[in-house]
Amino acid sequence: xxxxxxxxxxxxxxxxxxxxxxxxxxxxxxxxxxxxxxxxxxxxxxxxxxxxxxxxxxxxxxxxxxxxxxxxxxxxxxxxxxxxxxxxxxxxxxxxxxxxxxxxxxxxxxxxxxxxxxxxxxxxxxxxxxxxxxxxxxxxxxxxxxxxxxxxxxxxxxxxxxxxxxxxxxxxxxxxxxxxxxxxxxxxxxxxxxxxxxxxxxxxxxxxxxxxxxxxxxxxxxxxxxxxxxxxx
Ligand code: SF4
Numbered sequence: 001x002x003x004x005x006x007x008x009x010x011x012x013x014x015x016x017x018x019x020x021x022x023x024x025x026x027x028x029x030x031x032x033x034x035x036x037x038x039x040x041x042x043x044x045x046x047x048x049x050x051x052x053x054x055x056x057x058x059x060x061x062x063x064x065x066x067x068x069x070x071x072x073x074x075x076x077x078x079x080x081x082x083x084x085x086x087x088x089x090x091x092x093x094x095x096x097x098x099x100x101x102x103x104x105x106x107x108x109x110x111x112x113x114x115x116x117x118x119x120x121x122x123x124x125x126x127x128x129x130x131x132x133x134x135x136x137x138x139x140x141x142x143x144x145x146x147x148x149x150x151x152x153x154x155x156x157x158x159x160x161x162x163x164x165x166x167x168x169x170x171x172x173x174x175x176x177x178x179x180x181x182x183x184x185x186x187x188x189x190x191x192x193x194x195x196x197x198x199x200x201x202x203x204x205x206x207x208x209x210x211x212x213x214x215x216x217x218x219x220x221x222x223x224x225x226x227x228x229x230x231x232x233x
Contacts, residue, residue, distance in 0.1 A: 001048035001140050008043045008114050008133050014126045017115035024061045024116060038068035041115050044137055045070040046108030051226035052089075053141060053148040054080070054219075055134075055155045057199060058113035058122055065116035067097050070109045076200045080109070083215045088231035089223060106228040110137055112158030120201075127158050134162040142166060142188045147226035149218060152199030153177040159194075168192050179210070180218070193225040 012018050025039025042064040056076075059065045063074025071077030072095040084090035084107065091103040113122040113130045122130075138145065148163075150156040156177035164170040168185035175183040181196035197218040198210040205211075216233070223230045 001044075001137075004133070004136050004140060005043035008041050011041050011114065011133070013129050014115065017113075017117055017122070017126055020061075020118050021065050021115045024065055028066075029062045032062060032066060035066060037066045039065060040068070042068060042070055042111070043114065044108050044110030045072075046104040047106065048108075048140060049144045050104075050106055050108035050141055051144050051146045051228055052107040052223055053138065053145060054107060054109045054151065055148060055159045056109070056111045056151045057120065057154045057201075058111050059116045060120070061116045069095070069098050070111060071095060071200075072100075072102075073097065075202045075205070079200045079205050079210075079212065079215065083212060083219055086212075086216055086231065087220050087223060089219070089228065106226070107223070108141065110134065112155060112162065122154075127154075131158065131162055131165075134159065135165045138162055138166040142190075145188075145192060145226075146190060147193040147195065147222045149195045149197050149222045150177070151197055152201070155199065156181075156194075156196055163188075163192065163194075179214070182221075193222065195222040195225075 022039050025037035042059040060074045067073040071080050077095045081095040082093040085093040089105050089107045095102050112134050150159050160170050167188040169187045177196050179198045183194050185192040198204050220230050
């Protein structure tokens with residue numbers, strides 16, 4: 001997994017995203033002018049033998065693209081890692097930088113697009129061009145992977161073909177995304193339970209479309225399906 005992560009960090013396959021991530025790293029947000037932005041693809045974060053995978057959308061321009069770690073340094077990450085901490089899968093609730101001491105227990109966090117896109121919107125072509133990295137990642141995780149939480153319709157639609165390429169059987173027609181959706185993929189080294197969850201985006205969490213309790217409920221259900229010990233509500 002470490003060599004895959006290194007290969008991802010060196011990727012320049014998508015010209016528009018390469019230009020954007022580097023421009024953001026140069027121009028910065030006023031609050032972070034003293035920081036050196038990562039400005040490169042952001043690899044997955046968490047153990048290589050995880051039983052549970054969380055699949056988001058893409059790094060945030062001033063979050064993962066700044067700190068170099070998935071969901072680290074922005075509001076979305078605050079919500080996600082707080083929930084993982086609450087159920088016992090993260091060592092601490094805060095994720096501020098790569099040296100903050102955060103470790104994850106049995107869970108890995110990744111995205112189907114590894115570079116920050118303008119307006120948080122990758123194109124379908126960019127999603128497809130980045131898919132081989134996700135396929136490689138889930139192939140490496142396959143011996144231990146038993147469940148995945150897919151955040152938002154984008155994560156759901158991007159991940160299903162990757163799981164198919166990695167050896168799981170995806171039903172036809174493909175199951176539709178919904179918050180609380182659950183489906184099981186047969187095949188690979190073991191069955192894989194998929195869970196749909198609204199994305200932890202600022203828009204969803206600020207409006208109450210996704211509450212901390214809703215997020216904890218999906219994560220707890222998925223972690224239990226993956227065989228991970230979770231802290232009760
Ligand atoms: S989005 Fe993925 S494929 Fe495109 S440049 Fe970044 S890492 Fe490479």
